[in-house]
Amino acid sequence: MSKPRRLLILAEGRSADPHYGKTAQGVIRYRPQDIVAILDSERAEGDTQDGFPVVRSVEEARQFAPTTALVGVATQGGRFPPLWRELLKDAIREGLDLENGLHEFVSEDPELVELAREHAVELRDLRKPPAGLNVPTGANLTHGATTVLTVGSDCAIGKMTVSLELDREARSRGIKSEFVPTGQTGMAIAGWGIAVDAVVSDFIAGAAEQLVVEGAGRGGELLLVEGQGSLLHPFYSGVTLGLIHGSAPHGFVLCHKAGERFVEQDERFPIPPLAELADLHARMSLLARPARVHAIALNTRDLDEGGARRAVAETEEETGLPADDPVRFGAGKLVDAIESLLS
Numbered sequence: 001m002s003k004p005r006r007l008l009i010l011a012e013g014r015s016a017d018p019h020y021g022k023t024a025q026g027v028i029r030y031r032p033q034d035i036v037a038i039l040d041s042e043r044a045e046g047d048t049q050d051g052f053p054v055v056r057s058v059e060e061a062r063q064f065a066p067t068t069a070l071v072g073v074a075t076q077g078g079r080f081p082p083l084w085r086e087l088l089k090d091a092i093r094e095g096l097d098l099e100n101g102l103h104e105f106v107s108e109d110p111e112l113v114e115l116a117r118e119h120a121v122e123l124r125d126l127r128k129p130p131a132g133l134n135v136p137t138g139a140n141l142t143h144g145a146t147t148v149l150t151v152g153s154d155c156a157i158g159k160m161t162v163s164l165e166l167d168r169e170a171r172s173r174g175i176k177s178e179f180v181p182t183g184q185t186g187m188a189i190a191g192w193g194i195a196v197d198a199v200v201s202d203f204i205a206g207a208a209e210q211l212v213v214e215g216a217g218r219g220g221e222l223l224l225v226e227g228q229g230s231l232l233h234p235f236y237s238g239v240t241l242g243l244i245h246g247s248a249p250h251g252f253v254l255c256h257k258a259g260e261r262f263v264e265q266d267e268r269f270p271i272p273p274l275a276e277l278a279d280l281h282a283r284m285s286l287l288a289r290p291a292r293v294h295a296i297a298l299n300t301r302d303l304d305e306g307g308a309r310r311a312v313a314e315t316e317e318e319t320g321l322p323a324d325d326p327v328r329f330g331a332g333k334l335v336d337a338i339e340s341l342l343s
Contacts, residue, residue, distance in 0.1 A: 005191075007034045008058070008066035008096065012087060014073040015040035015049060018160055019156065023074030023101055026053070026185040030164050036064040039087075040071075050145040058090040069096040078103030088112060092119050103198070110129035126184040127195040133203040133210070140209040140248040141288055143216040145178075149249035149309055150227035150297070151255045151281055153271045154263050157234055159227035160186050162255050162297040162326055166338070167224045169331035175342070178220025180211050182243065185277050186226045199238055204239060208246025222342060225249065231280060232263050232271060241284065248289045250341050252281050253334060256313040257299040258325075265281025273321045295337035 007027065014021035015038055028035065028050050037053045039061060047054040055061045059067070069091035075081060079102065080088065088106065092115045100106045100123070107113065107123040116123050140147075148166070150159040163179055164188075170177035179186070181193030192214070199207045208225070215223040225247045229236030240341060256274060263269035271277070272286035278293035285291040296315050308325055315323040322337040324330070 003067040003097065005034050006036045006065060006067045007197050008055075008061045008064070008069045008091070009035060009038045009068050009072040010091070011040050012084065012089060013040065013042050014053065015043060017073075017293050020074045021072060022074065022156075023185040023188055026160065027070065027072065027188050029161075030189045036066050037061045039069075058087070058094050058096070062094065066096055068097050071098070071100045071102060075102060075275070080104055081147040085307070089115060092116050092121055095119055095121060097122040097124065099124045099126060099188060101188060101195070103127060126187045127198040129194060129199045129203075129207070133199060133207050135203065135206045136139070136209040136246055137206075139213050140246060143213050145212070145216040145223050147212055147223045147225060147247055147249040148224045148251050148253060148294075148338050148341070149241065149243060149247050150253050150255055151244070151293075152227060152230045153232060153274070153277055154260060155233055156232050156258070157255055157257045157275050158297070158299045158327070161257050162253060162331075162334075163224045163226045164189070165326040165331040166253065166335055169326075169335045170222055170224070170339075173335065173339075175339070176219055176221040178218050178223050180215045180220075180223050180225040181246075182208070182211065182226045182228055196243060197236075201238055202272040205246030208243045209248070212247050222338075223247075227255070230263065231284060232269065232277070234263070234269060244281075244284055247284050248286045249291050250289065251284075251291050251294045251338055252278075253295050253297050253338065254278055254281065255297045255299065256261025256292045256315075257301075258303055258308070258315075273318065274315060278319060278321065293321065294341070295334045297334060298323055298325045300325045300328055 011024040043054045081160045086188040105125040123269040181187045181190045187193040229240040282292040
């Protein structure tokens with residue numbers, strides 16, 4: 001019998017960091033019912049975060065009866081510093097399963113594997129690709145659901161967040177919607193998925209196909225696929241194209257951080273006008289299923305409310321497409337734009 005999922009989020013030194021602590025932040029926002037405590041020894045005694053107790057050790061967390069320790073941070077190079085190894089071992093000794101989204105796999109670490117065997121706990125590496133991945137079979141065109149992929153002008157601008165907000169809004173309307181996770185944070189929230197950035201490049205499209213087929217099998221009539229990378233990004237464009245061709249979306253929602261002019265703030269890589277970027281995605285869509293951008297999701301976190309509303313209005317005027325910040329103002333307008341795909 002499997003344990004209930006009662007999460008102790010390991011967020012050492014990063015619990016309040018929206019970038020390096022994004023796994024913790026994402027689970028706090030979208031899966032709070034699973035959380036019992038957050039661990040960060042750098043916080044003051046008695047601190048809370050988003051209503052959850054912050055503890056400074058695994059031993060202190062014992063009072064909240066966690067069953068699973070989730071690695072909630074991104075570390076330098078995706079590897080565990082020496083102090084983190086001790087933290088992981090403490091969690092195992094307390095009988096906690098480990099969920100890890102870093103590139104360093106705990107399930108392949110001899111010391112941790114032996115310790116886990118001794119304490120009868122499970123080590124789960126979210127970024128470890130499943131066995132048997134291959135190229136697409138064509139099932140991405142026949143599963144029967146409507147697929148929408150979030151894409152972006154850059155990395156780390158909120159494609160996962162937009163997908164989750166669209167899913168929330170769609171479900172509130174009675175639409176049978178399914179969030180399709182393609183990265184470790186989305187997987188930690190949803191409890192399933194494939195981290196496509198760890199898949200061999202030849203099989204990214206096949207992994208994306210497998211995900212949408214599973215999403216349809218889970219009852220999704222609208223599949224909201226979490227985007228990764230960006231077609232404009234000099235490092236991560238490949239994963240985006242693989243997702244486009246493998247998930248075979250019926251439409252896109254284009255994500256952009258308001259005011260951002262360059263990819264990674266590098267002047268060598270200017271972001272073109274959003275209307276041109278929307279057209280680029282239409283041209284890159286799968287030949288067997290042409291798709292276009294139906295709406296623009298803006299990240300306006302660096303603007304005040306007045307500036308955010310002006311950015312939304314200017315984007316709509318520039319592109320001729322519905323635009324909004326779904327976190328700040330709700331996802332209603334964006335779901336209106338993609339709901340027509342269901343008819």
